[in-house]
Amino acid sequence: MIYWDYAAAAPPYDEVARTVEQLMRLHYANPSSLHRAGAEAAALIERAREVCAAALGVIPGEIRFTSGATESNNLAIKGAALQYTNRGRHIITTELEHPSVYESCLQLQSMGWEVTFVRPDEDGVVKPEEVAAAVRRDTVLVSVMHVNNEIGSVQPLAEIGRAVKAVNPRTLFHVDGVQGFGKLPGGPRDFGADLYSLSPHKIRGPRGVGLLYVKEGTQLFPLLSGGSHEGGLRAGTENLPAIVAGAKAVRMAAERRGEFVSRILPLRNRLLAFLRNIPEFSLNSSEEGAPHIVHFSYPGMKGEVMARQLEQLGMLVSTRSACSSKLAEPSRVLLAIGRDEHAALGGIRISFGDEHTPADVAALEQALLGAVKALKIAEGGMR
Amino acid sequence: MKPTNPAQMAGRSTEYADMLLLRFGEFTLKGKNRSRFENTMLRHVKGMVKPYPKARLIKEFGRIYVELNGEPAGELLEALAKVFGISSISPVKAVKPELEEIVEASLRFIEKVDPEPGTTFKVNARRVWKDFPYGSQEMNHLVSAPVLKTFQALSVDVRKPMLELRVEVREHQAYIFCESIPAVGGYPLGTNGKAMLLLSGGIDSPVAAWSSMRRGLEVECVHFFSYPYTSREARQKVIDLARVLSRYSGRIRLHLVPFTEVQTSFAGIGQDNLIVTLMRRAMLRIATQLAEREGALAIVTGDSLGQVASQTLPSMNVIGRATDLPLLRPLVMMDKSEIVEIAQQIGTYDLSILPYEDCCTLFLPKSPTTNPNLKIIEKVESLLPGYGERLAEAVAAAVTMEVTPHGNERPADEADLISSVKEDWF
Numbered sequence: 001m002i003y004w005d006y007a008a009a010a011p012p013y014d015e016v017a018r019t020v021e022q023l024m025r026l027h028y029a030n031p032s033s034l035h036r037a038g039a040e041a042a043a044l045i046e047r048a049r050e051v052c053a054a055a056l057g058v059i060p061g062e063i064r065f066t067s068g069a070t071e072s073n074n075l076a077i078k079g080a081a082l083q084y085t086n087r088g089r090h091i092i093t094t095e096l097e098h099p100s101v102y103e104s105c106l107q108l109q110s111m112g113w114e115v116t117f118v119r120p121d122e123d124g125v126v127k128p129e130e131v132a133a134a135v136r137r138d139t140v141l142v143s144v145m146h147v148n149n150e151i152g153s154v155q156p157l158a159e160i161g162r163a164v165k166a167v168n169p170r171t172l173f174h175v176d177g178v179q180g181f182g183k184l185p186g187g188p189r190d191f192g193a194d195l196y197s198l199s200p201h202k203i204r205g206p207r208g209v210g211l212l213y214v215k216e217g218t219q220l221f222p223l224l225s226g227g228s229h230e231g232g233l234r235a236g237t238e239n240l241p242a243i244v245a246g247a248k249a250v251r252m253a254a255e256r257r258g259e260f261v262s263r264i265l266p267l268r269n270r271l272l273a274f275l276r277n278i279p280e281f282s283l284n285s286s287e288e289g290a291p292h293i294v295h296f297s298y299p300g301m302k303g304e305v306m307a308r309q310l311e312q313l314g315m316l317v318s319t320r321s322a323c324s325s326k327l328a329e330p331s332r333v334l335l336a337i338g339r340d341e342h343a344a345l346g347g348i349r350i351s352f353g354d355e356h357t358p359a360d361v362a363a364l365e366q367a368l369l370g371a372v373k374a375l376k377i378a379e380g381g382m383r
Numbered sequence: 384m385k386p387t388n389p390a391q392m393a394g395r396s397t398e399y400a401d402m403l404l405l406r407f408g409e410f411t412l413k414g415k416n417r418s419r420f421e422n423t424m425l426r427h428v429k430g431m432v433k434p435y436p437k438a439r440l441i442k443e444f445g446r447i448y449v450e451l452n453g454e455p456a457g458e459l460l461e462a463l464a465k466v467f468g469i470s471s472i473s474p475v476k477a478v479k480p481e482l483e484e485i486v487e488a489s490l491r492f493i494e495k496v497d498p499e500p501g502t503t504f505k506v507n508a509r510r511v512w513k514d515f516p517y518g519s520q521e522m523n524h525l526v527s528a529p530v531l532k533t534f535q536a537l538s539v540d541v542r543k544p545m546l547e548l549r550v551e552v553r554e555h556q557a558y559i560f561c562e563s564i565p566a567v568g569g570y571p572l573g574t575n576g577k578a579m580l581l582l583s584g585g586i587d588s589p590v591a592a593w594s595s596m597r598r599g600l601e602v603e604c605v606h607f608f609s610y611p612y613t614s615r616e617a618r619q620k621v622i623d624l625a626r627v628l629s630r631y632s633g634r635i636r637l638h639l640v641p642f643t644e645v646q647t648s649f650a651g652i653g654q655d656n657l658i659v660t661l662m663r664r665a666m667l668r669i670a671t672q673l674a675e676r677e678g679a680l681a682i683v684t685g686d687s688l689g690q691v692a693s694q695t696l697p698s699m700n701v702i703g704r705a706t707d708l709p710l711l712r713p714l715v716m717m718d719k720s721e722i723v724e725i726a727q728q729i730g731t732y733d734l735s736i737l738p739y740e741d742c743c744t745l746f747l748p749k750s751p752t753t754n755p756n757l758k759i760i761e762k763v764e765s766l767l768p769g770y771g772e773r774l775a776e777a778v779a780a781a782v783t784m785e786v787t788p789h790g791n792e793r794p795a796d797e798a799d800l801i802s803s804v805k806e807d808w809f
Contacts, residue, residue, distance in 0.1 A: 015807075019808045019809075022805075022808065023808065034614075036800070039615065039800055040800055043797070043800045043804060044804055044808075046791060046793075047804050047809060048809065049791070050791045051809045053791075059788075059789040060789075060790075060791040061791075162455070165455065165457070166398050169457050189434075192455070217730075244808050244809065245808075247809055248808065248809050251809060
């Protein structure tokens with residue numbers, strides 16, 4: 001079996017798993033405890049904060065640990081909205097966002113907030129001027145993802161950040177950096193972001209931990225109350241092993257980014273070229289997209305059927321983001337970039353990790369040919 | 384002495400600006416030392432624009448230009464308005480020194496500023512480059528005529544206009560600006576020597592530090608802590624306060640003095656009402672020794688007249704005599720509400736109100752004296768066994784740390800805690 005679902009969850013590095021184990025055994029004390037063991041645990045969290053801050057090019061005090069990117073996104077969006085109701089009740093996001101952003105906005109909408117969903121072009125890219133045109137005096141927050149988790153399109157974040165602030169400097173800019181970090185250059189400062197979410201388990205760290213960069217001076221309404229953890233922003237006993245090991249993964253992803261891209265980009269390009277030559281497939285990813293995601297459709301056939309067929313041939317792929325793959329509806333993202341319902345139902349996502357080799361891609365190519373052939377025969381038989 | 388909030392004051396012209404013009408404060412009145420002040424100033428400005436790599440500095444006599452080259456004007460304006468010694472900042476539009484360009488840019492500039500109806504206006508042109516074909520007077524008319532024609536909301540007032548559009552024609556560029564946003568003013572940091580400041584975790588002393596720095600005084604902070612009676616968090620809070628202060632100075636030195644021994648020695652003498660006076664005098668003595676060691680020539684405190692028992696005039700008299708150094712009390716005549724307002728604006732307030740016990744509230748008597756007697760105090764001190772040695776021990780045990788705006792520094796005695804951290808975990 002070859003695993004092609006790194007964008008959903010990447011297998012942890014051995015050293016990450018070791019860190020988790022050692023910390024679970026050695027530093028079980030509650031970081032909030034007054035005694036020395038507690039102080040040691042607290043010191044470890046502070047060190048983890050420094051490591052993450054250095055990798056993101058920000059200040060340690062601007063890093064907040066959460067339980068994952070879903071919480072980071074929820075905290076960024078609802079936390080900003082609830083904090084700054086005095087500025088207005090308008091939010092801007094895109095049709096492309098991850099459900100944790102998209103549905104947070106829908107929730108606010110149901111509470112009386114106005115939400116503008118900016119549409120991407122057919123490559124899945126939103127135009128900075130269209131985002132800026134939607135910004136108003138009462139726009140509290142703009143949330144745009146770095147790399148789309150389904151099709152891998154990349155948003156021009158620095159331009160968007162600049163354009164938003166030029167219209168309303170008080171509007172906060174949130175970036176969901178989950179699929180971009182470690183793959184593409186740029187951090188919160190480069191994008192002019194006030195808020196930036198990350199998830200270590202997408203970069204071979206542990207799950208159960210997330211990061212939210214909160215630019216100094218930005219206030220958020222805490223979603224979890226009950227203690228002064230994380231600067232009063234998120235109550236709850238810190239997940240120390242995951243926080244420290246997550247910091248390690250963040251550091252490693254930042255350090256290895258160049259190497260990762262130079263290894264993976266040729267593999268992705270090779271797969272893209274291969275897919276272009278199969279008439280049954282239509283590509284949903286472009287050369288300009290992120291280096292680790294390839295998405296295509298087999299119109300007329302449900303993506304999950306294709307995925308199961310590929311699994312029988314030894315390839316573990318996903319249909320789109322894992323967070324929505326069990327839904328029977330067509331992909332919201334594919335519809336937003338103008339694909340028809342057929343194509344939007346039949347999507348397959350291949351996501352690369354740093355362990356993939358050219359031989360793996362060759363095997364995948366053979367499996368894809370085999371799957372098409374098998375499905376053709378089956379379709380013929382059913383007719 | 385209020386800090387300004389340029390974010391609120393800056394008009395929309397910042398979007399249009401390609402330069403910021405920084406003007407200097409009162410030190411420009413100085414004669415021979417002026418270049419020393421200006422160079423210090425330039426160094427501080429350089430430090431502030433460092434996170435904006437495309438910005439370029441041009442120093443001229445009496446001013447500094449910051450060429451933005453695409454860096455955000457609003458953010459830089461906010462950062463630079465905090466630099467001590469800068470009195471005001473103007474967002475500037477730079478164009479080719481040609482009449483049509485200047486007029487066109489002036490129109491767009493006013494459009495961005497979006498003046499309200501009834502705004503009075505004048506153009507103030509200056510021809511620095513004498514080969515430019517129109518004189519300054521002529522330029523005033525050539526620019527104001529089309530502006531007035533386009534913006535009916537404006538009327539002319541050449542004496543006290545609400546809006547003054549200034550045009551400076553130079554050989555390579557013409558500068559257009561109309562807003563002058565007040566900045567913090569004062570003297571470049573460090574140009575007026577160095578002092579030791581008693582930093583508690585309260586609201587006042589950080590404001591005293593900021594006020595001192597604004598007068599060009601370099602400040603080193605002294606904090607007294609009484610572990611285990613006070614917590615690690617209380618000490619960390621002071622480190623965090625010093626970090627906020629370091630935003631204005633680039634870095635700040637903080638001396639953490641263990642005060643438990645000194646403080647508990649007062650508890651046994653059976654004169655509870657004198658403890659506060661004794662304690663404050665001990666603090667000044669220790670700070671004085673540190674000042675001598677570090678080459679500081681004054682001691683700064685956050686005292687404000689009448690605020691608490693140790694800040695009555697008789698108390699200040701008795702306490703102040705514990706040191707020979709000048710005692711500077713920048714807040715002495717200020718109301719609490721004014722101090723709070725500054726604390727909020729400089730960003731120390733939220734930290735200051737965190738509820739940790741500090742050494743000043745520890746062993747606090749029910750009724751501390753507001754009118755201590757110097758002779759009695761001196762007598763009590765002379766009877767304390769080993770008092771001088773204890774003070775010297777506290778000085779020797781002080782932990783000095785350097786705090787920076789973006790760092791995460793910890794005092795050395797916490798190093799053994801950190802030693803449990805294995806670097807290969809990260």
